[in-house]
Amino acid sequence: MGALLLVAGCSTVSTDSDQVALHYDAGAFSSTTFQECVKNNNRTWDGLGEQYYKYPSGQRNFDFTGSDDSESAPYTVVSKDNQELSVSGGLTFHLDTTCDDDGGMLREFHEEIGLKFQPVLDDDGKTTETWLEMLRFYIGQPLNKALAAEAQKYNWLALYNDPATRAQFESAINANLGAAVKATTGGKAFFQQFNLTLQKPAPRKELVDGLAAVQVAITQRQALIEQNATVDEKLKQIRKLVSVLGPDGYILYEVMQKCLTGETAKGCPTFLPLPEGGNVNLPAPAPAAT
DSSP states (O other), X not given: OHHHHHHHTOEEEEEOTTEEEEEEEOOTTSOOEEEEEEOSSEEEEESTXXXXXXXXXXEEEEEOSXXXXXXXXXXXXXXXXXXXXXXXXXXXXXXXXXXOTTOHHHHHHHHHTGGGGOOSBOTTSOBOHHHHHHHIIIIIXXXXXXXXXXXXXXXXXXXXXXXXXXXXXXXXXHHHHHHHHHHHTTSOOSEEEEEEEEOOOEEOHHHHHHHHHHHHHHHHHHHHHHHHHHHHHHHHHHHHHHHHHHHHHHHHHHHHHHHHHTOSTTSSOSSOOOOTTOOOOOOOOOOOOO
């Protein structure tokens, strides 16, 4: 019975393939001291009062699209020409879980930051609200600041409508985000391997509607220009015909053209216009038969 009670009172931890753990001696008669790292895919148990702290390893996500399961809402930035845009996307990163005999970077992270946000993994191995709170502070805030600073270099229309500008915008943030996060964590690279993917920034609806109206106006103006060009060309042709046929000859020409092409409603006209000063020779009627 005593052996069963001893086993039942043991501290235990089990890590999955994407988890690591830190083991601390926290017995009733001893000070809390670091003992060891528990690697992934491992299970261990110790005496009464031992403490284990599990952390996620491998690639992690920070989603800021505002969806139900995202880590953050989209961020609002202001462009060079003072227009607000909503920026959403996703960020992947790794927590440095390097852990040697002294605990390495993972132990440093735990004792400086992670201990304030326990537990970061629940009993089912899923990240908790406290982990999310930590990410929003140490990653979300520098990300938001980097987006806001970089957006000031571009006009809103370029960010919204020019793929090359958006690629440059994204690339610049990717290049500087690691340093921005490191500054937040006291100069230590607890988080690394950042890879940011941004969606198309969304300006205010009024700007999009205005842009659509401008496009409609441009299209209408272009149509009018083309229509006027057609009229001008038609007038040039008329002037050439008038110079050759004369005004009355041109009228006769137009009437016959419409007759031949079937443009008149009832076919060819039953009379032709007589140019001013023109002569008409009518044949004499045949004598009546007697």
